[in-house]
Amino acid sequence: MVSAPAAAALAQCPYCGVGCGLELKPPAAAGDPHWTTRGDRLHPSSLGQVCVKGATVGETLHHNRLTTPLWRERRDQPFQPISWEAAFEQLLTQIRRTLADQGPAGLAIYGSGQFLTEDYYVANKLLKGALGSNNFDANSRLCMSSAVAGYARSLGSDGPPCCYDDLDAADLVVLIGTNTAECHPVLFQRLLKRKRKDRQALRLVVVDPRATATSDAADLHLALRPGTDLVLLHGVGHLLLQAAAINQGFVAAHTQGFAELAALWQVWTPQRVSDLCGISEADLHQLAQWWAGSAGVLSLWSMGVNQSSEGTATVAGIINLHLVTGQIGRKGAGPFSLTGQPNAMGGREAGGLAQLLPGYRVVANAEHRAEVERHWGFAPGSIAAEPGLAVWQQIEAMERGDLGLWWVAATNPLVSMPSLDRVRAAVANCPLVVLSEAYADTETAEVAHLVLPAAQWSEKSGVMTNSERRVTLCAAFRDPPGEARADWAIFAELGRRLGFVDQFSYGSAAEVYAEFTALTAGRVCEVSGLSHDLLAQHGPQQWPFPAGTQPGGGQARLYGEVCAFPAAPAGHRFPTGNGRARLWADLPLGLAEPPCDAYPLVLTVGRYLGHWHTMTRTAHVARIVKQHPEPLLEVHPTDGERHGLVDGAMAQVSSRRGSVTARVQLTDRIRPGTVFLPMHWGATQAKACEANRLMHELGCPHSKQPELKAAAVWVAPWPRPEAST
Ligand SMILES: Nc1nc2c(c(=O)[nH]1)N[C@H]1C(S)=C(S)[C@@H](COP(=O)(O)OP(=O)(O)OC[C@H]3O[C@@H](n4cnc5c(=O)[nH]c(N)nc54)[C@H](O)[C@@H]3O)O[C@H]1N2
Ligand SMILES: Nc1nc2c(c(=O)[nH]1)N[C@H]1C(S)=C(S)[C@@H](COP(=O)(O)OP(=O)(O)OC[C@H]3O[C@@H](n4cnc5c(=O)[nH]c(N)nc54)[C@H](O)[C@@H]3O)O[C@H]1N2
Ligand code: SF4
Ligand SMILES: [Mo]
Numbered sequence: 001m002v003s004a005p006a007a008a009a010l011a012q013c014p015y016c017g018v019g020c021g022l023e024l025k026p027p028a029a030a031g032d033p034h035w036t037t038r039g040d041r042l043h044p045s046s047l048g049q050v051c052v053k054g055a056t057v058g059e060t061l062h063h064n065r066l067t068t069p070l071w072r073e074r075r076d077q078p079f080q081p082i083s084w085e086a087a088f089e090q091l092l093t094q095i096r097r098t099l100a101d102q103g104p105a106g107l108a109i110y111g112s113g114q115f116l117t118e119d120y121y122v123a124n125k126l127l128k129g130a131l132g133s134n135n136f137d138a139n140s141r142l143c144m145s146s147a148v149a150g151y152a153r154s155l156g157s158d159g160p161p162c163c164y165d166d167l168d169a170a171d172l173v174v175l176i177g178t179n180t181a182e183c184h185p186v187l188f189q190r191l192l193k194r195k196r197k198d199r200q201a202l203r204l205v206v207v208d209p210r211a212t213a214t215s216d217a218a219d220l221h222l223a224l225r226p227g228t229d230l231v232l233l234h235g236v237g238h239l240l241l242q243a244a245a246i247n248q249g250f251v252a253a254h255t256q257g258f259a260e261l262a263a264l265w266q267v268w269t270p271q272r273v274s275d276l277c278g279i280s281e282a283d284l285h286q287l288a289q290w291w292a293g294s295a296g297v298l299s300l301w302s303m304g305v306n307q308s309s310e311g312t313a314t315v316a317g318i319i320n321l322h323l324v325t326g327q328i329g330r331k332g333a334g335p336f337s338l339t340g341q342p343n344a345m346g347g348r349e350a351g352g353l354a355q356l357l358p359g360y361r362v363v364a365n366a367e368h369r370a371e372v373e374r375h376w377g378f379a380p381g382s383i384a385a386e387p388g389l390a391v392w393q394q395i396e397a398m399e400r401g402d403l404g405l406w407w408v409a410a411t412n413p414l415v416s417m418p419s420l421d422r423v424r425a426a427v428a429n430c431p432l433v434v435l436s437e438a439y440a441d442t443e444t445a446e447v448a449h450l451v452l453p454a455a456q457w458s459e460k461s462g463v464m465t466n467s468e469r470r471v472t473l474c475a476a477f478r479d480p481p482g483e484a485r486a487d488w489a490i491f492a493e494l495g496r497r498l499g500f501v502d503q504f505s506y507g508s509a510a511e512v513y514a515e516f517t518a519l520t521a522g523r524v525c526e527v528s529g530l531s532h533d534l535l536a537q538h539g540p541q542q543w544p545f546p547a548g549t550q551p552g553g554g555q556a557r558l559y560g561e562v563c564a565f566p567a568a569p570a571g572h573r574f575p576t577g578n579g580r581a582r583l584w585a586d587l588p589l590g591l592a593e594p595p596c597d598a599y600p601l602v603l604t605v606g607r608y609l610g611h612w613h614t615m616t617r618t619a620h621v622a623r624i625v626k627q628h629p630e631p632l633l634e635v636h637p638t639d640g641e642r643h644g645l646v647d648g649a650m651a652q653v654s655s656r657r658g659s660v661t662a663r664v665q666l667t668d669r670i671r672p673g674t675v676f677l678p679m680h681w682g683a684t685q686a687k688a689c690e691a692n693r694l695m696h697e698l699g700c701p702h703s704k705q706p707e708l709k710a711a712a713v714w715v716a717p718w719p720r721p722e723a724s725t
Contacts, residue, residue, distance in 0.1 A: 009477035010040055012464045012540070013054040014114065014457035015612055017339030018186050019466020020046035020054050021540065024458070024477060033062035035458075035478070043540060045164055045470050051185035052610050052624065060617035066440050066453035067482025075428070075447060084483060088497055090450055091405075094432040095131070095498070098404025104384065108135035108394045108403055111352060112410035113143060113341030116462030116474065118512040119487035120343075120350035121358060122504070123409070126491045128351075129376045130500045134363050134388025137354045139411040141391045142708060144344045145353065146306035147337035149703035150315025154323070154584060156576030157524040157565065158348050158360055161328060161558035162298065162336035163468040163542065167191055169332030170298035172203045172290050176229060176318065177304020177709075181213035182609040184302075184338050184467075192217055203290055207232065208304060209604065210634070210676060211669035220286055223671050224277040226602045226710045227591035230310055232284070233317035234588065235273030237265040239288035240324065250326035254573050257583035261320060264585040276588075278671070291321065296332025302340060303606065307709040312702035313586035320583050329559040329573070338467050345465035349525045349543075350516060354388035358516060359523040363387045375519045377503050390704040391417070392697050398426040409436035409487055410454065412614040414443035415682035418695035418706045421658055436487055439616040443682040454487055455480035461509045462488070463535065469554075470542045471527065473535035488512055521546070522567045524558070524575050591710050592698035595673065599655060599712035601639060602674045605691045606709070611680040619685065631689040633662040634676040635715065640666045643715045652718040653677070655694040655711045661718045662689045675715060 013020045021043020025036045035058030041048035069087035070079035098106040109127050111120065115138075127136045140148075151158045167173070167190050180188040194202050195217060206215040207222045207229065215221040224232055240246060241262060251258050270281045277284075291297055299322065305314050319328075319335045327333040339345050351358040351372075361368035369383045376382075389397055395417070397403045406427065417423045427433055427447045435448040438456040445451055459480040465471045480486075485493075488509065495504030506512050510532035521528045529549040530541060542554030544566055558565065565575045572579030595602050610624035618624045633651055635643075645651050647666040652659050653675070662677060670676055677691040694713060699706040 009475065011457070011474040011477070012342060012466065012472035013050065014057060014342050015053045016184055017341055017344055017467045018046065018184050019342060019464065019470060019472060020050050020186050021472065022050065022054055022057070024058055034059050035061065043472070045466055045468060045540065046186050049186045049189060053612055053618065056621045056623060057617070059621055061456070061458055061478065062481070063620050064440050065481040065484070066437055066451060067484060068453060069483070070451040072449055075449070079451065087450060087452060088494060090432070091434065091494055092497055094405050102402065102404055104131050104133035105135065106402060106404040107131055107133045108137070108389060108397070108405065109407045109409065110391055110394060110411060110413065111136065111138040113138060113140045113344035113347050114410045115343060115347060115352070115487060116460065116464060116509070117343060117346035117350050117516065118462040118509045119410070119491070120347050120352040121512055121516045122488040122491040122495070124351050124358065125376055125503065126495045128357065128383050129373070129378045130495050130498060130503065132382055132384055134354055134384050134386065135394060136352065136388060137391045137394065138347055138352045139413070139416065140341070140344050140347055140353060141705060142307070142416060143303070143340045144306060144337070144348070145705040146308065146311025146315055146700055146703040148348055148353070149312040149700070150319065151337070153312060153582065153702065154316050154319040155559065155581050156574045159469060159524055159558060160337050160467060162334040163556040164190070165556065166296070166298050166332050166334060166336065168194060170202065170296040171332065172205065172294035172297045174205045174207070174287070174297065174299045175214055175218070176207040176299060176301045177306075178300055178302040178338055179208065179212045179214050179606060180300060180338070181217070183607050185609065187338070188214065203294070205287055205290065209671040209674045213609070220283060222277070222279050222283055222287065224279050225671070226604055226674055227308060228277040228588070229305060229308070230314045230317045230586065230588040231268065231273055231276045232279070233314065233321060234265055234268040235270060235277070235284050236288045236291060236321055237261070237324070238268045238273070239270065239285060240292055240321070241265055243288065243292050245292035246324050247326035251324055254580055255323050255583050256578070256580045257585065258324065260585040261583040264587070291325065297322070297325065297327040298333060299335050300338055302338045304709060306705055307707060309592035309698055309700055309707045310586070310589050311700040311705050313584065316584035316586060319581075323581050323583060329557060329561065331557075334557070342466070343464035345467065345469065346463065349465060349520070349527070354390050357383070359520040360525050361523070372519065392699065392704065392706060395423055395426045398430045401429055403430050405432045405434065406430045407434040407436070408444055408448075412442050412444050412616065412682065414447060415614040415690070416679065416692065418692055418697045418708055419657055420690055420693045422697070436490060438484070441684060442614065442616060443684050452490060453482060453484040455484045459484065460486035461532070463513060463532070465543070468542065470540050471530060471535065472540040473532055475536065524565045526566050592707050593696050593710065593712045595712045599714050601713050601715060603653060603655065603677060603694055603711050603713040604674060604709050605677050605679050605695065608678050608680065611678070613680065614682050615680050615685065630687040631662050631678045631681045632665040633715070634665050634667050634670045636670050636672040636674070637666045637668060638672050639675070639715075640664065644717050645715060646717070650718040651715050653694060653713050653715050655713045657696065658693040660689050660691065660693055675713065
């Protein structure tokens with residue numbers, strides 16, 4: 001607990017995965033709740049830079065907070081404040097009932113990349129270890145899961161092999177399915193700074209069906225048809241083969257599967273690729289030529305790639321190109337997934353998805369389960385052998401009446417999940433829905449029985465890992481409001497009340513972290529040399545960071561010539577069985593729900609610069625609200641004309657699952673045939689536009705990540721002309 005803080009505090013920004021260092025100054029006057037923020041110049045990932053969200057986060061921490069647990073028997077009743085004692089009683093009763101009726105598989109937790117690593121670790125220990133259910137999933141399923149599956153499938157393990165210094169060293173940066181300028185602004189500014197200094201030193205290629213602030217700075221913008229990225233990547237492979245631009249030595253020494261991939265690439269001729277992607281052959285040739293001719297190629301990607309029914313295959317498509325040209329494991333080169341949330345990376349390290357265990361281990365591996373059971377102090381066989389339910393499978397389980405408890409923490413699925421009407425109906429079928437939240441009155445609270453007040457970032461201590469594998473300690477610097485508690489402390493208390501006193505008696509978050517770091521020894525993501533003390537004393541550190549590593553001695557890049565992954569036999573460059581990376585010859589399949597006569601347009605849903613997700617924080621920052629007052633439906637003028645839409649007027653957007661309305665913005669910055677809505681405005685907002693009522697849940701078979709970037713829709717003026725007369 002912190003009382004009367006006086007000095008400035010240091011922390012990682014709690015918004016995006018860039019993970020900038022922030023310096024927070026306490027309010028100047030007594031009674032003023034606003035902390036002021038500026039960039040921490042000494043933070044190695046951001047060197048003092050911040051964007052509008054980081055700069056205003058200190059204004060968002062106090063308003064509209066939950067201060068006590070709230071309970072209601074039925075959803076049509078108002079919430080009543082209850083004690084923590086009574087809240088734990090409700091949880092224990094329902095857990096015991098569910099275990100008796102349905103077994104451990106009837107329990108599920110849906111967590112978040114906005115958890116601290118300690119929150120993740122204790123939640124997983126509770127559910128997977130103490131309760132024997134692997135049904136812990138996180139909103140990373142909607143976000144990073146294709147990158148996780150793609151890295152593991154191609155390279156043998158998760159974890160971006162690159163670092164931010166690579167942005168300063170690459171000659172060619174390919175930004176694919178990422179609006180970096182708005183979503184990872186500080187990284188984008190770093191690229192722009194270089195570009196301004198010397199336009200020729202760095203080439204930027206953007207692959208996105210929309211023109212964005214990112215593509216505005218590009219040397220080449222490939223405004224491809226949504227869902228055709230894998231075709232494009234295979235097309236580049238075809239041209240690399242043709243130009244004899246393959247690094248034969250690297251392929252022979254460090255990869256497998258080249259013959260199959262080369263055979264597949266033969267088929268993807270420039271003409272075919274140009275037809276399918278809707279881009280010119282000349283642009284495709286240009287990209288391939290730049291790739292072949294650049295000393296350092298860096299690919300950056302995010303949701304335009306991951307949120308796809310072939311997300312994992314597309315990630316493999318990117319990694320393929322890096323492997324065959326030897327563009328990996330060295331300065332300025334590599335396939336670099338930009339993580340969305342501030343601690344999505346920490347979540348992956350702590351085993352925060354239904355198929356994972358801590359230390360980049362997997363549930364399906366008996367040895368991994370045994371190692372974790374021993375470390376956690378549970379009997380052999382405590383961890384179930386089958387991966388748990390990914391979040392959409394949790395929804396389906398509720399539809400069937402198979403879940404007795406759905407515990408949502410640090411995410412707002414009644415805005416962010418696809419097929420929202422179906423989610424709402426499924427959730428109504430679950431006898432106890434628990435929500436751990438920092439703020440009052442979210443969309444998900446509307447479907448909950450029990451709401452637990454969470455201490456958030458700034459009020460609890462713990463670590464986060466950013467996109468370049470850098471771990472920053474975020475120490476508490478404000479008191480939590482009312483009775484709010486840290487998420488990890490809530491999970492630990494429940495563990496003790498379930499009778500696992502030894503396993504869950506932590507004196508502090510530092511103790512939780514120490515237990516976690518010991519479990520990473522010998523793993524790719526090893527952090528056994530890190531502790532809260534070391535991070536407090538020496539600042540943020542990159543992993544791997546085995547015990548004995550000197551501060552600053554973490555590894556900037558993975559899979560290089562000198563440093564292989566920890567504990568690798570000699571000659572093994574990648575943590576696959578035989579040390580070779582795997583090339584994948586996946587056939588492109590396209591969108592799960594392609595446009596058709598009835599639903600002729602593809603709706604894609606993404607983000608605005610100022611707003612964060614479901615706006616529980618950013619809707620309260622005047623500057624940001626002024627910048628983005630309402631959600632806009634971006635439509636190309638030719639589509640606008642075809643469907644009778646007028647710029648600035650309202651339109652109805654409908655898919656097979658429902659309809660929403662939004663104001664039209666006619667713009668030639670979007671590809672004809674594609675329309676765009678932001679994801680931010682949920683049902684509780686005055687300008688509500690629940691885009692995800694329109695989206696479908698079909699996803700990638702490997703990563704189980706839903707295709708949140710594309711659904712078939714039609715659009716019409718609103719109100720309908722006949723209705724308004
Ligand atoms: N301002 C802001 N920044 C954020 C966040 C936020 O809420 N607000 N959230 C954070 C999180 S969790 C995440 S995951 C990241 C997301 O960061 P991004 O992925 O950069 O953001 P999005 O706007 O979701 O989508 C990126 C782009 O994908 C494009 N796209 C759509 N379909 C396709 C396709 O088929 N192929 C290709 N190549 N591109 C396509 C869209 O037009 C869009 O411009 O941002 C992080 N940063
Ligand atoms: N169509 C479409 N849908 C999408 C996306 C898209 O691009 N298109 N993007 C997807 C992606 S990538 C993501 S990451 C998700 C994001 O979607 P969500 O995770 O649903 O969005 P947030 O608003 O970040 O939700 C976090 C919640 O946790 C609360 N919170 C903050 N700190 C704490 C804490 O310390 N403890 C607790 N218990 N609560 C806390 C916040 O108030 C907030 O309500 O949306 C996904 N949905
Ligand atoms: S770029 Fe991301 S991490 Fe950096 S200040 Fe902005 S939101 Fe925070
Ligand atoms: Mo995300």
